[in-house]
Amino acid sequence: MTNLGQGIGTWDNPDLGRLYSLEWSLHLQRQVGTWLFEIGYAHNKTYGIWNFGTWDKNLQSFPLWQKLQTPAFSATGKPAATLDWNLTVPSPFYQLPGVSTNAGIYTSKTISLNQLLRPNPVYGTIGQNNPSGTNQNDAALLKIARRFSKGFSLITAFTWAKLFEDTSFIGPQIAGNHVEHKLGGEDRPYVLSVSPIWEVPVGRKRHFGRNMPKVFDLVAGGWEVTGNFRIQAGKAVVFSGPAFFCGQDFSVSRDKRSLNQWFDTSCFLPFPNANTTQATLQAYPAWTGVKNMPGYNYVPVAGDTIKNGVYQDFATYVQNYPSRWGNVRADRVNNLDLGLRKNVNFSERVRLQLRADAFNALNHPRFPAPDANPSDAAFGRVTPTQLNQPRGVEFGIRVSY
Numbered sequence: 001m002t003n004l005g006q007g008i009g010t011w012d013n014p015d016l017g018r019l020y021s022l023e024w025s026l027h028l029q030r031q032v033g034t035w036l037f038e039i040g041y042a043h044n045k046t047y048g049i050w051n052f053g054t055w056d057k058n059l060q061s062f063p064l065w066q067k068l069q070t071p072a073f074s075a076t077g078k079p080a081a082t083l084d085w086n087l088t089v090p091s092p093f094y095q096l097p098g099v100s101t102n103a104g105i106y107t108s109k110t111i112s113l114n115q116l117l118r119p120n121p122v123y124g125t126i127g128q129n130n131p132s133g134t135n136q137n138d139a140a141l142l143k144i145a146r147r148f149s150k151g152f153s154l155i156t157a158f159t160w161a162k163l164f165e166d167t168s169f170i171g172p173q174i175a176g177n178h179v180e181h182k183l184g185g186e187d188r189p190y191v192l193s194v195s196p197i198w199e200v201p202v203g204r205k206r207h208f209g210r211n212m213p214k215v216f217d218l219v220a221g222g223w224e225v226t227g228n229f230r231i232q233a234g235k236a237v238v239f240s241g242p243a244f245f246c247g248q249d250f251s252v253s254r255d256k257r258s259l260n261q262w263f264d265t266s267c268f269l270p271f272p273n274a275n276t277t278q279a280t281l282q283a284y285p286a287w288t289g290v291k292n293m294p295g296y297n298y299v300p301v302a303g304d305t306i307k308n309g310v311y312q313d314f315a316t317y318v319q320n321y322p323s324r325w326g327n328v329r330a331d332r333v334n335n336l337d338l339g340l341r342k343n344v345n346f347s348e349r350v351r352l353q354l355r356a357d358a359f360n361a362l363n364h365p366r367f368p369a370p371d372a373n374p375s376d377a378a379f380g381r382v383t384p385t386q387l388n389q390p391r392g393v394e395f396g397i398r399v400s401y
Helices: 062-070 216-220 276-280
Strands: 010-014 021-032 035-049 054-056 089-090 109-110 126-129 132-149 152-168 191-199 223-232 236-238 243-245 269-270 324-329 334-344 351-359 392-400
Touching: none
Parallel strands: 010 126
Antiparallel strands: 021 035, 035 132, 054 126, 089 109, 132 152, 152 191, 191 223, 223 334, 236 324, 243 269, 334 351, 351 392
16 A cells, blocks of 8 residues: 555566577578679577567556547537547545555546546556567678789678568557567668779789889879778658558659658548548548548537547547558668779888778768658658768878888
């Protein structure tokens, strides 16, 4: 009875068992001269990810949640302003002996009806932190490398991968703890990286101009070019907020995509609220099913506090479509860094190097993910804020001795 009514808060599951990760990989390598070819496959599955947050152990029953959030209508067809679930009723705990005088339920004369329907109504959320999430990553790996020989080396790596995670509910927890099997936040289907180093074969003791005078070699010889090119898929866009979904492919091809329309926004429509007008409601397409909902035919009178009769029909909504799609992603990484070196050997022990490096040499901007909340005015648009650095050039001098 200590501190009765003040809330329990959360606690960590004391019987977690063993949290573990299962990994295996298989690679095949073949060397041909100075070239190395490698192909491989890697698998990783992790158990016990701490992403679910709190599991409420004091939830009401799902049937009650559905029943009391079903809208009721007056004789004129007007929906009740407050669903039964959210009704305020006299509190049986007001100044009840044994309840902590510091508890809100002791000092308040009223209480929400849904609080009384909890298995233990004296408390609110009784939360357990339970790391029960999982993820799985599978990747095909390809690598081509050339050891530095005759003034040239190369490392090329390509990864084709898929990451799935089960780390959140697809609907409210009260609906049955339905875990969403979705693309992981770090899922990148492809990553290609190419890094060459090339000593230009011009100058003394090189293929071209092997015997050129030293004075000419100071200008024409000793040049070296380096680079790193990386192209990587963007992260999957996370859609938020309950909305109608048409069920069709809503991606837009790269040549038609713009910052103002990153995907086809017509495939989503926000749920009506109390301020949605009848004219707007009538424009909802048939696939939303709005016109078949209870209260659709209600016509508000002038000055009514609500504009339609269906806005209360979505309290028991449980999302049944994914929150991430593999074909709708944020902007990709497309970056090229270049380096130019001029090496001057004054002697066997003293060397001068002049350096010029261009980062993001092609000046490809990368933007954030688009707004993915159908209720927002900017839905489907990308904020034109560059995430990566614009082209930058750096010069340097290095002396080795």
